[in-house]
Amino acid sequence: MGLRAVSSRRIALSVVVLVLLSGFAGCLGGDPGGSVESATSTDPGESSAAPLDADGDAGNLSIHFIHVGQGASVLVVGPSGETLLYDTGNWNDDGKHVLEYLRSQNITRIDYLVTSHADADHIGGHAEVIDYYETQADGIGAIYDPGIAAGTQTYEDYLDAVERHNVTLYRAQAGDQIPMAGASVRVLAPPEGYLDGRERNENSLVLRIGYENASVLLPGDAEADAERYLTETDGAGLNATLLGAGHHGSNSSTGPGLLGEVAPRVVAVQSAFDSPYGHPHREMLARLAERGVPTYWTGVHGDIVFETDGERAVVRTQRAATTNPLELKSAPGVEPGASDPLEGRASFAVGPGAGSEVSPPATGTDSADGGPETVATDGGSETVAADGGTTADSTSATALEVAEVHADARGDEYENLNDEYVVLRNARSQTLDLSGWTVADEADHRYTFPEETTLAPGESLTLHTGIGRDGGGDYYWNSEQPVWNNAGDTVFVRDDDGSLVLEVEYDG
Numbered sequence: 001m002g003l004r005a006v007s008s009r010r011i012a013l014s015v016v017v018l019v020l021l022s023g024f025a026g027c028l029g030g031d032p033g034g035s036v037e038s039a040t041s042t043d044p045g046e047s048s049a050a051p052l053d054a055d056g057d058a059g060n061l062s063i064h065f066i067h068v069g070q071g072a073s074v075l076v077v078g079p080s081g082e083t084l085l086y087d088t089g090n091w092n093d094d095g096k097h098v099l100e101y102l103r104s105q106n107i108t109r110i111d112y113l114v115t116s117h118a119d120a121d122h123i124g125g126h127a128e129v130i131d132y133y134e135t136q137a138d139g140i141g142a143i144y145d146p147g148i149a150a151g152t153q154t155y156e157d158y159l160d161a162v163e164r165h166n167v168t169l170y171r172a173q174a175g176d177q178i179p180m181a182g183a184s185v186r187v188l189a190p191p192e193g194y195l196d197g198r199e200r201n202e203n204s205l206v207l208r209i210g211y212e213n214a215s216v217l218l219p220g221d222a223e224a225d226a227e228r229y230l231t232e233t234d235g236a237g238l239n240a241t242l243l244g245a246g247h248h249g250s251n252s253s254t255g256p257g258l259l260g261e262v263a264p265r266v267v268a269v270q271s272a273f274d275s276p277y278g279h280p281h282r283e284m285l286a287r288l289a290e291r292g293v294p295t296y297w298t299g300v301h302g303d304i305v306f307e308t309d310g311e312r313a314v315v316r317t318q319r320a321a322t323t324n325p326l327e328l329k330s331a332p333g334v335e336p337g338a339s340d341p342l343e344g345r346a347s348f349a350v351g352p353g354a355g356s357e358v359s360p361p362a363t364g365t366d367s368a369d370g371g372p373e374t375v376a377t378d379g380g381s382e383t384v385a386a387d388g389g390t391t392a393d394s395t396s397a398t399a400l401e402v403a404e405v406h407a408d409a410r411g412d413e414y415e416n417l418n419d420e421y422v423v424l425r426n427a428r429s430q431t432l433d434l435s436g437w438t439v440a441d442e443a444d445h446r447y448t449f450p451e452e453t454t455l456a457p458g459e460s461l462t463l464h465t466g467i468g469r470d471g472g473g474d475y476y477w478n479s480e481q482p483v484w485n486n487a488g489d490t491v492f493v494r495d496d497d498g499s500l501v502l503e504v505e506y507d508g
Helices: 009-017 096-104 127-134 153-165 223-234 257-260 280-290 324-329
Strands: 036-038 062-067 073-079 085-088 108-112 138-144 169-171 186-191 207-212 216-217 242-244 266-269 295-297 304-309 312-317 342-349 400-406 423-427 438-442 446-448 458-465 474-476 486-496 500-507
Touching: 062 207, 062 216, 096 127, 096 257, 108 127, 127 138, 127 153, 186 223, 223 257, 257 280, 266 304, 295 324, 400 486, 400 500
Parallel strands: 085 108, 108 138, 138 169, 216 242, 242 266, 266 295, 458 474
Antiparallel strands: 036 342, 062 073, 062 304, 073 085, 186 207, 207 216, 304 312, 312 342, 400 423, 423 458, 438 446, 438 486, 486 500
16 A cells, blocks of 8 residues: 555656657866865855855856755756756655745746656655746756656656646766756766666766866765765766765765765765654764764754855855764754755865865864864774675674565455565574664654564564564554555664664565
């Protein structure tokens, strides 16, 4: 049950409408580096870069990480005033926060709407944004999509809006270019043929945006396989001034290999302060702290704007908060839609004379009171995973497996909820203590295992959706309605500290 699946007619439509873009050869201006300095004034008009101008009159490139809660949406305003919107937030607010922000910035047209991938926390406002700009503003120029469908109502609403307004929809892949005037916008992934069996996160549409000596990398929800593809294919060409943390700051993304090639000057993370998935994960934050990278998080900074004239860059946020990665979760949270104005927090050179090393946090990170702060290097113990990433301890994603997802219960699913279930298996040689661990779906329905729940080596347990008494390897969600989407969904498992242990997608 759950969300309505996309019909075969609509899937066929998406394949027919998606047009393969022509290949593109070329390179972006590299980022020679330089230190990040605390802004001497919180008045954006006094920074060394020209003031932010949504109409593009200042000839700057600006990247706006819109605070949409547990989702993602990035507005790019090019030096000529053209606009690119990369994702539209989560399904549960129907694009409200994105549209409010766009209107506040006087964005009257979206020249390029880019879908990183079809998950509902990235395309949640697509239908509403398309409807608004096609009926009440100056339209949508074209839409770019990696071409992998999702069996959700949110995805079908998106395609309905495309069809209703006859908006041009392109399938984009590695090697393509989005023709933003005055800037270079390259598609680095997914490759032709896709990665990892067409898994949506791993086939996120990855953008690298360059303007003069500044550059930005937006990886969507790319994880280990996609990051490996990027580093093997592009290598040092990934170098970027600003990196958007992959997958909302999940430990499964922004791995050591990618960070080594990108060498970002600053990082921006998009997720809710009270993220149900624990984003951003401490392991990922520790990797940034180890490299001394000032980190901005929408959960505590609110909206984040990076603006550059190609020689210098400024960072503006709604709230003043630490940029020490390991202290972010101790800062006060901010809700989406907060009315605080954007104020300057940091500025730094990106031109040829700026140097090539990232300065240590003591000279490169601004604290809430405007003074320097030191990033601790003690990120806690980490274990290197097989994919090159890190995990909190040996109870990693390899310790627990999703052996089966039985989403389509026999007969009337509401009458047969216990025939909808997930089977988890302990692949370790030691007993797993699952007490307090949680299981969740994409819609954030959550189940918590009771105390003294253990799973011996090689053993499995079955989590039924319906009502029953736990025992004999069977556990019961005690839900009164179906949880797992027949057409495809994601199983998230977290330990009792909220760290992600397992994330597995399945198709219908």
